[in-house]
Amino acid sequence: MTVRIYDSRAQALRDFVPLIPGNVTMYVCGPTVQSGPHVGHLRGALAFDLLRRWLAHRFGRVTLVRNVTDIDDKVLDNATPDEPWWALAYRVEQEFSAAYAAIGILPPTYEPRATASIPQMQEIIARLIERGHAYASAGDVYFDVRSWPEYGSLTRQSLDAMEPAADADPRGKRDPRDFALWKGAKPDEPADATWDSPWGPGRPGWHIECSAMSRRYLGPEFDIHGGGLDLRFPHHENEIAQSTAAGDAFARFWVHNGLVTVEGQKMSKSLGNFTLAADLLERRPAPVIRYALAAAHYRSNLDISxxxxxxxxxxxxxxxxxxxxxxxxxxxxxxxxxxxxxxxxxxxxxxxxxxxxxxxxxxxxxxxxxxxxxxxxxxxxxxxxxxxxxxxxGLDAVAAEQGASRSDAALAALVDALISQRAEARASKDWASADRIRDLFAAAGVALEDTTDGTVWSING
Structure with a gap:
């Protein structure tokens, strides 16, 4: 038995053996909860659910951490006076959890929220400043990309060919590609979205959140870091840079799932071509959705239709x-x-x-x-x-659900047919046949109620 996994950083298949015998450690980037899940989110979570189930089958145990990004520019932008950012984040988080559970995705071992790990983020930032890989400027803190020669190793880009980092105001950057580790408080942002820090009040940048949470729950080195292909740059590239520059070995394997496309174009909220998970679950049974999203190889793009x-x-x-x-x-x-x-x-x-x-x-x-x-x-x-x-x-529970729904449909068809026969018997004054059908229902535990709109039935409790 040799398990092989494609490592996006090495761009090759590699033999996989867990760092800790009998316990695979895996971190997967979870949702930014600014709005409800679409089909692409389901596909990504399912890909790592399948990987987790298989690694547990082969190695005995998987410790899976999937985070919730509950503080971010997008979360703040979508908040309203009637629904503050923290209330929006919690509501949307529940929508994600419900959609994942509907298609049989197992809950993670740990599901930390970013706002619960602010001290751990600040600790990494302080280490980066001390090591000369980050600097404070006008209340912000930036990672100095030119201080880390390995920057770009995941996506194999040269620094000078990269676009400027657009995750923060460039007011205090030494290089436009430097990315934000800490964002100074702004007068137009809610006061409760601000934390004290050695560099002034503010909140964390997106990338530092995952570095801190993975380290807190899995340690400075772990087996697998996963996420969607669209996260490779800049998010995962920046995670690698800041964690390794801070002295951590970080992830041994990088695994990325392909995207869901619509007519060959990436499904995304920004493009407006997405299908909400809730809408799809209304149209199709959950077992069918799980099978359809699992049927393509996890690294390939999937055109849902x-x-x-x-x-x-x-x-x-x-x-x-x-x-x-x-x-x-x-x-x-x-x-x-x-x-x-x-x-x-x-x-x-x-x-x-x-x-x-x-x-x-x-x-x-x-x-x-x-x-x-x-x-x-x-x-x-x-x-x-x-x-x-x-x-x-993970098709056992959903297959049982599929079988149960088929059984329910068959029962409903038989009951409706017998109700029609009873109505015909009563209309023709064939009371003996009508009473026989009524007694058959009673013996089977089915209650009938004759109303002005027809006969309705239910299962006796």
Whole structure:
């Protein structure tokens, strides 16, 4: 068994072994909670949920930190007199949590808010100033990019080719590419968005937040730092510079998921071409959304469409249909069964979900053939294998939900048909048939209520 992961910094596949045996440490950049989640946010969180599940399967435990950026220019910009920045941040954070939970994304081990780690941010800033890699100017503090020769190592850019950093007022910068570590208080910003510091009242820059939170919860060196491809520059580039310049080894692997696109263009709030997660969840079942967003390789861009969602629904129905048929014959699957070797090989190779899903469907086909042929041994092997694979992929709970919704639909159709037959019997004064159907409902625990708008039914408590 060799797990290989593509390291964005090395731009190569590398063999992965956790720094601490039996415990993978992973930090993933979470949302900036200025407004609700769109489909791109779901795809990013799901990519690392799948990676986490697989690494836990292989190594036993994953300590996952996913932060919440609750203080930022965008959060302050979207606040209103009726909803202060901190109230907006909390409300939107709950929207993200609900959307993630809906598609089966496991909660992180720790989910720190940036505002809870201000002292740790100030500590790193002080170390950078002491080491000559940062400077205070007019109430702000900036990272001196020319003081760190490795700046640009993640994205392999030369410093002189970079655009100026646009994250702060350039009033006190020595170089336009220097980025803000601390932003001095401004008269037009809320007083409660300001913290005291050795450099004057203010608030942290965006990049220093993740460096401080990852260090606080995972230590100065950890296994994996993840996030969307759009975060490589400047956010992750700046994180590497400030953490390593402060003396920390920082992340051993950098992992980036591809973006969700609309007609080939990045989905983003700034472009106005996004689909809100809540809107998609209203239109499609959560299991279908999870499958569709997982089906493409995590590093590739994914163009979300109704066709892709339809294909996901059909694929998921084939899996749940087999599991339901097998369960009627064999009962529960063996919870201790491992995944098939071909599935494991696909997942070990940089989380090859498309290849792993192909294995799932191959085993489903073999299982259906065994079921039709009455071959219980072959059916048992297929059933246990498929159950183990969907469990690792986080499709077990959502597959059960899919199966339950199908069962609910079937029950509703049968009940409605019997209600129609009862209405016809009553209309033709066939009281014996009407009473027989009523008694059948009563025995099944279904309550009927005749109203002026027709008969409605419910399950007795």
């Amino acid at each position: 109704d066709r892709a969602l339809d294909e996901a629904a059909s694929a998921l129905e084939r899996i749940t249909g087999f599991l339901e048929r097998a369960a009627r014959t064999l009962g529960d699957p063996d919870a201790a069964a491992d995944v098939p070797e071909a599935f494991g090989a696909a997942m070990d190779d940089d989380l090859g979900i498309p290849q792993a899903l192909a294995v799932v469907h191959d085993v489903v086909r073999a299982g259906n053939t065994a079921l039709d042929a009455g071959d219980r041994d072959a059916l048992r092997a297929a059933y246990d294998g498929v159950a183990a694979m969907v469990r690792v992929l």
